[in-house]
Amino acid sequence: MEITIYSIIYLFSSIFCFTLAYISYIRKKVNGAFELMMLLISVGLWVFFLFFEVLEYNKIGILVY
DSSP, rough: OOOHHHHHHHHHHHHHHHHHHHHHHHHTTTHHHHHHHHHHHHHHHHHHHHHHHHOOOOOHHHHHO
């Protein structure tokens, strides 16, 4: 595993998405807040798993994830 600048950017962006999803969950009475929350959770999960994919630098490790 090798931490690069891309992996750090992906990790911070997933934390940012989950934080915004939590804020949207708190304000769920506003129109569109639930849809925004679901979108941010899905993008946050995608970027979080992309973070782990970027950590691996060989083909076998990428296939495992």
